[in-house]
Amino acid sequence: MTTSYRGDAPPGDARRGPEPGPSVVLVPNSLRGYATSAEVAAALAVGVRRARPAAALVVRSIADGGDGTLDALSDAVGGVRHPLDATDALGRTRRTSWLALDASTAAVETASLCGLGALRPDELDPLRASSAGVGRAIAAAVSAGATNILVGLGGTAVVDGGAGALAALGARFLDDRGRPVTPFPAHLDAVARVDLSPARTLLAGVTLRLLSDVRTPLSGNLASFGAQKGLTAHNRPTAVRALGHLAELLESAGPLDAPGTPPAPGARARFQEPWYGAGGGIGFGLASVARTTAGSGSEGLLAIVDPEGAVDSAALAITAEGVVDAATWHGKLPGAVADRRRGRERPTAVVAVRFEAPLPDRFVSAHLISEDTPPPRAVTGPALWEGLADAADRACRTWLREGRLERV
Template sequence: MSRRIVLAPDSFKGTVAAADAAAAIARGWRSVVPDDELVERPMADGGEGTIDAFAAAVPGAERMPLTVTGPDGRPVDTAWLRLPDGTGVVELAATSGLTLLDPLRPLDAHTVGFGEAIAAALDAGCGRLLLALGGSSSTDGGAGALTALGARFLDAGGRQVAPGNRGLGDLRTVDLAALRRPPAGGARILGDVTNPLLGASGAAAVFGPQKGADATTVAVLEANLARFVEVLAGSGDGRDARDVRALADAPGAGAAGGTGFGLLAWGARMAGGAAAVADAIDLDAALAGADLIVTGEGRYDGQSAAGKAPTEVAARAAAAGVPVALVAGAVDADASAFAAAHSLTHLAGSSAAAMADPVRWLEAAGAALARDAS
């Protein structure tokens, strides 16, 4: 008797997209048990691959190509996604992401391109926005994105400051008169982190080193973000300065180099990235009648429990009474809650071997899971 197996991995960041990971696991599974029904539902948590997950799961979704200003000023060919209900999905990783930079530029990378893509979705008449944060190259607090939406960030001489965190050090005044408003249906922020903007668990301290910042540079990033908050709080746009400062403390304000804060100040609202994607791809319906669901990501570690895709999938599987298995590039945390867990690093013999041919080892993991379940 054939079984129903749902495959819902996140992307293996920097190596394999979520849809490709699901397909590879499926090939491996079929090599052992060809008659099982395999349902592919690639996942995302707001970072890299979010648009791909929506495109794969939502019939009629349409990619809208455009060229934006990349995080180092060079043009980037990218796309946003229009859903049939008029929602626009814009992914920061695809417009202002870390993978678009070589070398890293912790003080100068910016989110202008992300804002340009948001503006394009607004121009196309989208009545609602889903804004996927993750994989950011910058720590500009979202100032670049707001600039592309009409805000003006000015120095002491009334000139526009340079894009990026470094420019925030020169910031003295803000002009929001021409800033575009979110659409009538609102803008929801899809993100997988709960960090505030500032402090020991903030955008600069936690994520700055991942973007090439040493200890001295982290201190500069932090000071410039703090200036951004204070100048925005004193902008005189009708909001209480205390409310603006409170936004900096909000969970998720530190997402994507503080872009979470900038979007909150714009009027967007936070929503769990993995949960929102799971809703959009109708994961609960896919779980109905399933015998097993397989999830995964590049590294399963201590941060995975904080809103990452495998944790969201596992929670929904538990609610549906469906066992869940894990595939990860590396497993660095307790995975005993899963019915089975396989590490590509273990299967390949080393992390280098796993990263050199991840699709091969995802297929091997799929085969191993099928044998586990037989």
């Protein structure tokens, strides 16, 4: 959803209120399992009105490649949802969808296919979790005629380097006797060879654009993000070995050779490249079978959702994330918004349930959804709504005291 309105007048209200005050842009991420980006923005707007009743509000419902990516694209540019039965990270069939943006362009969201949001904490099983559902969705889009596919990477429960997606696209993982191996991380050490030719044939002429929620390469992924997917000191070494072995298997399979294009980097090089570690490395695997580009999902989606540049120019931007940690400042939406505005010396307020990493500079302020310690007993329903509104109110008043919100 992309909306603009002033004061207490709802969108489309023809009445004119007082002259608008300084502009505030609301550009939150979704709160996984609690609220969509649009719902978060609606609650934040209530708090802004309390602090600055005449402020000109601009809302940009967005994502960074993780949860809510299809919603952000659909709200901004339309498209047609195509229902799909695909497997989640644990192999359970679930109803989901991919998005056709036009006759040749589609979008797939890994978080809706093998995401953390579909699993309880006690269900996390990273050594046996698979990205197969992502391959199934890409295959469905290609079958429908898509040749350009946006792949939102983030919020997944997998660390399989895209091996499951490759298998769903037709790649064959074989042991030293030529027998098929299901490519879970726990089983990858038994794989002696990968035949990528069926997947490469399926995706011939297809370009994948990876919208990654973190800059980290796959070589550093597990150290930074494995814990949220269920990795521990006990099982982490197995996952690390599995991804290293996968990189060697894909390197041995040979580079992707598309007529009329320069040779693609090999798997060893991709293993060290920024952005390919997002989503448990799914993009890393996909790059071995299709022409692929990778970059910031936040920046890519901002270009689509906010072509007027309201996020850059507003006097204050308020963004939100469930948990702000070190990854936030390496590609996640709040960090990307703050980075864009820093050069203009414009402030960014970040609202979150928890802050686990220091703020990057004086142009960023932190505002808890609840001031309770530990976090509130139930960050849902009315408590969540009021917490978001209160945090936005405090954010506005913080920058009013600094004098920055007086600058238009």
